[in-house]
Amino acid sequence: PVDQAEPDPSKKTLVVLGTGWGSVSLLKNLDTENYNVIVISPRNYFLFTPLLPSCTTGFVEHRSIMEPIRNFLRFKKAAVKFYEANATKIDYERKVVHISDESEIRGDTCATEVPFDMLVVGVGAENATFGIPGVREHSSFLKEVGDAQKIRTRIMDCIETATFKDQTPEETKRLLHMVVVGGGPTGVEFAGELQDFFESDLKKWMPEIRDKFHITLIEALPNVLPMFSKQLIEYTEKTFKEETISIRTKTMVKNVTEKYIEAEFTQPDGTKVMEQIPYGLLVWATGNAVRPIVADLMKQIPAQKDSRRGLAVNEFLVVKGAENVWAVGDCAIANYAPTAQVAAQEGMFLARLFNSMAKTEAIEKRLEALSEEQSKAAGEDRTRVLNDIKDGQKQLRRVKQIGPFEYSHQGSLAYIGSERAVADISWLSGNLATGGTLTYFFWRSAYLSMCFSTRNRILVIADWIKGTIFGRDMSRE
Ligand code: FAD
Ligand code: NAD
Secondary structure, eight states, X not given: OBOOSSOOTTXXXXXXXXXXXXXXXXXXXXXXXXXXXXXXXXOSEXXXXXXXXXXXXXXXXXXXXXXXXXXXXXXXXXXXXXXXXXXXXXXXXXXXXXXXXXXSXXXXXXXXXXXXXXXXXXXXXXXXXXXOTTHHHHOBOOSSHHHHHHHHHHHHHHHHHHTSTTOOHHHHHHHTEEEEEOOSHHHHHHHHHHHHHIIIIIHHHOGGGTTTOEEEEXXXXXXXXXXXXXXXXXXXHHHHHHTTEEEEOSXXXXXXXXXXXXXXXXXXXXXXXXXXXXXXXXXXXXXXXXXXXXXXXXXXXXXXXXXOSSEEBOTTOBBTTOSSEEEOGGGEESSSOSOHHHHHHHHHHHHHXXXXXHXXXXXXXXXXXXXXXXXXXOHHHHHHHHHHHHHHHXXXXXXXXXXXXXXXXXXXXXXXXXXXXXXXXXXXXSOEEEEEHHHHHHHHXXXXXXXXXXXXXXXXXXXXXXXXXXXXXXXXX
């Protein structure tokens, strides 16, 4: 790409926040020659989240599902600037983003401002804790690479500590109790991966823990995986029962301490009882919450005052009540579930919209010049100019034809352990709801095809082969 040290003053500056599913899909499909593109994110890589639960047990290595952002930006037609930083505030009035380098190594300048003409907010969401005491201090989330690494270390730490010489039976039982809070797909997939780790490797290598290791999945609602069909929910619950996973539904966690959680269970007669559940490892997967930078932007825009879960956007993904600000993915509220599938399609839509906006501007400029030329031209020249104007107007109508964003749902897939997956697929007409081993192979091939690059695909296949032949790596660090 052509490197531009300074932004081209004839082009608008498009600032993109985040390097997740939404922003990266936009960048992949954007013609970067039309804008001065600046990307800001604390993460200099894209993360393929669907395989993150597999990283918690080392079945897939985290680097296999990361793609360095600069690796793909270098193939864009015009250079894109990337700053590894957190956007700390969007000043909507002044059209600037405040950014800060919050990494370990910082230079003399570690906070500054980036002005924008157009802004895309794709910062995702943070983990919901609902203000429940002790969650942040004692549990592990599962959203980022660091979270998966922390869980991987903690699983082994619990097991090694449980088998420490003279450990009391009660303490051993606690340390080998792995509790997952939240029966959405993140919680279910993690429980499934952990069960696999136990079945395929831990049981063989540490027979002394085989009758003591236990996983509990806690869900506040009456069933897990609420977005799947009834039949698949039943299939998942039946599969978990056959394994060492207990499902505790209608159980809401209210408090977390270092060694146990306190949960409120609703009994069949409607009465509620509080219970203490000791744990060794606690994984918290109760969904999304709004990031502070998004909440702050919402406060600056009066039209956002009634929005609670993120930036309300219109059918062109424009942040309602704002000009030249768009939002994609988990931080945008457009009546779709916060999934990678939605974020990727939104990003692709914005790229088409921006490509078309740039073409529209170029054609309009040409038409302006032609109409001036026409006023001065005579004879044959005038006929030629008039023909050019007609062509230009036709082209303009074509590029302006871009309709509003429409999400096309390809289906939902989740891995549930023991080489089984569940899938609700809406293809052509009718829905296909399947579960089982065949679905598992479909899950594997679907996720493989969705990986960011061929490099990622090869690394993931190699990890799967390695894990199947040699088992998962149990070393703690
Ligand atoms: P993200 O992908 O979260 O990206 C947000 C980006 O913004 C990141 O690069 C982050 O570093 C950056 N950022 C954060 N704060 C700032 C800031 N202040 N300034 C600048 N940048 C910032 N969905 C599916 O459809 N299928 C699946 O199988 C699936 N599996 C999942 C498994 C797990 C374990 C998890 C956690 C999620 C899964 N999802 C899945 C959901 C999916 O990952 C999200 O919906 C998707 O990542 C949303 O994309 P996004 O671009 O909005 O946000
Ligand atoms: P989620 O919002 O889907 O599920 C969280 C669950 O936690 C809910 O069922 C909720 O009732 C429960 N919960 C909340 N507070 C609780 C409490 N105090 N005690 C007990 N239970 C409590 O969250 P998620 O699973 O992290 O998923 C987030 C988003 O990412 C969703 O849109 C999901 O579809 C998507 N995702 C998709 C996949 C996939 O398609 N395979 C995988 C992971 C995530």
